[in-house]
Amino acid sequence: MKFMNIQEQAMFNLSNMLCGYSDTRVWNFIPYAGVGFLRNFDDNVNAHAASLGVLNTWKLSRKWAVNLDLSFNISDDDIDGTDASHTVYGTSVAKTDRYFTAEIGLTYNLGKATWNKVPDVDAINALHQSQLDALNAQLADANAENDRLNNLIKNHKCPEAKTVTVKEVATAPVSVFFNIGKSKIASRKDLQNVKAMTEASKDAKFVVTGYADSKTGSASYNQKLSQKRAEAVANELVKMGVSRDNIEIVAKGGVADLTPISYNRRATVEIK
Structure with missing residues (x-):
């Protein structure tokens, strides 16, 4: 299935919020939540979507970091082109489509990697x-x-x-x-x-x-x-x-x- 997932996500760097900012910190723990929509191009179907996840980053140098993103996604039941509803006491109840993702990769900082020097x-x-x-x-x-x-x-x-x-x-x-x-x-x-x-x-x-x-x-x-x-x-x-x-x-x-x-x-x- 070919699909597109577009979401607006709010991220919270708990490492900085709980321990204060540190430019030498190696590990950052960043939970997030998002809402948006999915589009199934194969079946021409659109559906609402939401996600919860956590982004982990490990600093390798001033410019490079390893990142691991773990997320749980949920959407309307028709995103895969099939009706997943079932009957409960004579009432049709729609199921939701759910999937987990895990992504690992490298991040490169294109901008400044350090703060301005201390004022004179x-x-x-x-x-x-x-x-x-x-x-x-x-x-x-x-x-x-x-x-x-x-x-x-x-x-x-x-x-x-x-x-x-x-x-x-x-x-x-x-x-x-x-x-x-x-x-x-x-x-x-x-x-x-x-x-x-x-x-x-x-x-x-x-x-x-x-x-x-x-x-x-x-x-x-x-x-x-x-x-x-x-x-x-x-x-x-x-x-x-x-x-x-x-x-x-x-x-x-x-x-x-x-x-x-x-x-x-x-x-x-x-x-x-």
């Missing part, structure tokens, strides 16, 4: 440019006043003048970024600004806040992920000489504070 810290700094400009202006004014007082001392015009040193200027939070679903710091370059902050204020109190993007993974998964990201950055602060007693860790879970959404896969460090 310079991109985030641009979001705070007005704040940074104001801080730089304050620092320039303080340095100018310091130079003026030092010149007075050198010229002996103000014997009582003392050298004034600008010890610290408040800084904006420093961001450290992570790849999707990961708690390992994506780029060590992000820690350069963190190190500069600790060298200027090693004895200060620090707050490390972890985040995840709200569009990936469940709320509980993102809460744990944001905690791990904050702890990873806190461990780096300890390596830089900051006492762990001076570090407060906060986990914000999944958020959508920044655009694009990938900018929310981060942890921030700020002086308390």
